[in-house]
Amino acid sequence: MAGVSARVTLNEAGRLAVLQEMRADKRVWVLGEDVARGGLWGQYRDFHDEFGAERIVSTPISESTIMGAGLGAALVGTRPIIEMRIFDFVMCAMDELVNQIAKVRYMFGGQATPAVVVRMPHGMWRNSAAQHSQMLEAWFAHLPGVTIATPSTAEDQAGLLVTAIRSDDPVLFFDPKDLWGVEGDVPAVIEPIPFGKARVMREGSDLTIVTWSALTPQVGEAMETLAKDGIKADVLDLRTIWPWDIDAVAASVKKTGRLLVAHEAVEVGGFGGEVVATIVDRLGPQNIKAAKRIGAPRVPVPFSPPLENEIRVTPEKIVAAAKAAMV
């Protein structure tokens, strides 16, 4: 066993995971804005004191070069953690991410090892409006050459980060910034959690609900309400959306006959559509009574609290969608 566990927040769990890996491997380092002072979210608190300015590199607001320099440093054998502060700023570094990081290994016939972790805190958080709230993880599932982590618990934040840092693949790590404060038990020695293995949140036989990242607590609330109303949901948190646990979802839907995918991101073109299509294809439409998805409407994230609440996928909306799937 991995020693005594501590009750910590998701933010701290991630901090401990990076700390553990940086202590174990001198090639691991962090670059990004404000990381020397602990990062925007405190996710690198006290790192500068321990590792110094060479391994905790506070950078200019130069997203293209934060991303591209991380790649260049990986190509000579270091293992950078590229901190993007808030996901939305990745749009300033799309060439470096999409055309360079995701392509070099393939384009150069396997000569390159772009072992980077790109951390991108995403999602709605305290009314941050349209440029600080987006969830576009589906875009990157469409991008060959990367893996995508979308944790929602402190335990998974820690274990998936360890896997990400040790991976030779470029890992896009979507920190759920609305869940920084959720608590969990993290062991003294954090073990890697493999990508592509879903976490079972609840077992049931009536309906499969699949979710990930920031919507997980809302789904958790919805499944309790459904249980009170006599609907036993089988609930899975995918934890990573590439690769994703097709076998676990398919096995669950085979049992329940009904699938609902719920995500915070816009429903149109979201990853929920991919999950539904894959499962319907695998099990055959004749074996499925319902296959639905629920996500945000196709509008930018508005600022005003009542407007933001208007577009949120709430437990009530999830319950309603689940009940619609039961008909």
Added chain:
Amino acid sequence: MTTDNATPGGAGHNAARLKELFRTMVRIRAFEETAMAAHQNGEMPGPLHVSIGQEGVAAGVCANLRDDDRLTSNHRGHGHALAKGAQPDAMFGELFGRESGYCKGKGGSMHIADFSVGMLGANGVVGGGIPIAVGAAQGLKMLGSNAVAVCMFGDGAANRGPFLEGLNWAALYKLPVLFVCEDNGVAAFTATASVTAGPGVSARAESLGVPATGVDGNDVAAVDAAVGRIVAGIRAGSGPHLLHAKTFRWTGHTSTDAAAWRDPAEVEAGKARCPIARLRATLFEAGVSGAECDAMVTEAAAEMQASRTTANAAAWPAGAVAYDDVQDTGAMKWQA
């Protein structure tokens, strides 16, 4: 390519070194001419961007680099790769999309890389190599190496954001990187001067605290001497430097562009400044005969023709190769 006397800080211009520079330039010229002929003959799929006329920059820069020095290049990068030590067989294999290519046929002309000689790859995006070179320099410094990173880019790239970001970054962290602006005066089909404000790339670099040196890129001995000095300084910890090498592109943007849009008088004047002809004259004065130079030209042409022939006979990659080298976790599997 590393020449025998490529010691940091010293590019003594003896005849032997000049001959090596000549050999590198004529090999690049022969590669490009052979590639153009192959492209026009239908042997090569996709676009082809050649660097005929610009050989002095690639040869003069790379003569001062070791195998462990890293180089990032651009879409017009065959000369950079050859000068850095890449092999023409694997280059032609890649141009022709064959399994024998550097990238198993998955990259093509714009993505030639040979990590074994520090060639970190050509790039299909203008300016794309700048942040990568800066990061390579940062990584090398972190690992305690005294190797340097060199970034070859064109005059068009100096109008992209990563140019500003990358130079600021390199100066800020005092990184061992040489930025080489290979200024052929044209950004694709547009005269760079017609779309560029201000006093130019060197002034931009200096405004960011990156010292800049201007050189006639068609005078390979001058490029060699300047880069020898600069790289020695960078290796010793001076921080980044920018070399602005003026040169001239003889051809259109791609090999299918006949360049009818260019001013014929300008092209003739540019060709008259041929870096190879110029060094040939210098060599003659240094006692190297025209016959000896001709022999190097003939040898280079034969070498590239042989590589062309070899590549044409090489196997096409099997379908499964399309599925290789994507990623370790979550890779799709090839199915027959």
